């Protein structure tokens with residue numbers, strides 16, 4: 218397979234139009250991927266790179282063409298999320314163009330949330346103003362840690378002091394909804410050091426009136442520099458007990474300050490949940506623009522070609538339609554497995570009746586039902602009075618394992 222020419226489906230070259238040119242697409246969410254970073258963090262497996270050739274203008278031009286092509290598939294957008302990469306690295310004049318295009322091409326009259334991911338090092342007063350003027354309502358700032366030593370282990374290049382500065386710039390510009398991203402379980406990090414990071418973050422959250430926190434355990438993704446170092450024995454992953462301790466500490470400290478856990482790694486004060494990410498976890502439809510961006514519509518899943526040059530070339534030669542990789546065509550068992558996998562991570566859980574309808578057979582002898590009952594008996598899952606299936610308190614630590622067991626019971630189904 219050649220990424221430049223996309224994949225073939227039924228002998229046809231496939232691009233994103235395979236999922237989006239149908240009258241029944243009514244996607245309410247849009248993800249835009251900006252691939253540029255000023256340094257590659259060692260734990261990162263997102264498609265992002267340091268662009269020594271400065272192709273920001275070329276990139277935005279191609280993005281405009283792609284957005285124009287896909288815009289008929291959008292309903293009245295409710296959420297937009299610009300992620301990366303480092304979207305805050307895009308120059309303000311290019312942001313102006315991009316925001317203008319979004320306003321011109323899409324119906325934003327019901328837009329409830331427009332998030333931009335920001336690196337603390339690259340947020341300026343000017344950028345914050347441009348974002349707010351262009352309709353951005355929410356910023357997600359990647360703090361990760363406030364300890365310079367741990368940032369160094371992650372090869373994350375920013376000065377911890379700039380987290381507060383960037384949050385102030387965003388607040389002063391009028392972007393009221395702000396979120397902070399944190400990472401724990403960094404090699405060499407102790408429980409006390411993570412607590413210190415959490416305390417610093419909580420001080421900022423209170424001081425700045427911030428209502429949302431994402432706290433992820435460090436994962437070692439295939440092909441990253443950190444994973445290579447781990448394999449070479451140049452660093453040691455923290456032990457499981459410490460990681461569990463960090464997780465429990467995170468939950469209790471955030472709960473004390475009024476942050477409810479609405480997803481395994483995401484916490485918000487009431488009403489401040491990230492609507493865009495909820496659309497993903499609820500398996501709704503969303504459009505995707507930019508290299509490596511993933512979309513979901515009409516049961517199709519796809520990912521735009523990841524290399525910037527391939528993506529720009531495919532957009533240029535196909536009337537704005539990016540070639541795709543990892544295309545998955547509609548498939549009922551896969552859709553059911555995905556609903557379980559993402560729905561169980563949410564505090565709201567899954568509607569058991571809807572799950573039953575989607576699963577078809579669901580009687581007492583059904584393998585999925587048996588597996589659900591097993592976890593209910595063990596106290597990991599609970600079925601609420603409103604017939605929602607969700608993690609019980611002790612199940613939160615094992616969310617992925619429980620979801621995997623339920624998904625495993627789906628196959629083979631009659």
Ligand code: SF4
Pocket residue numbers: 253254256257258261262263265301302303336
């Ligand atoms: S800033 Fe974000 S996207 Fe860029 S390399 Fe670091 S983790 Fe990856």
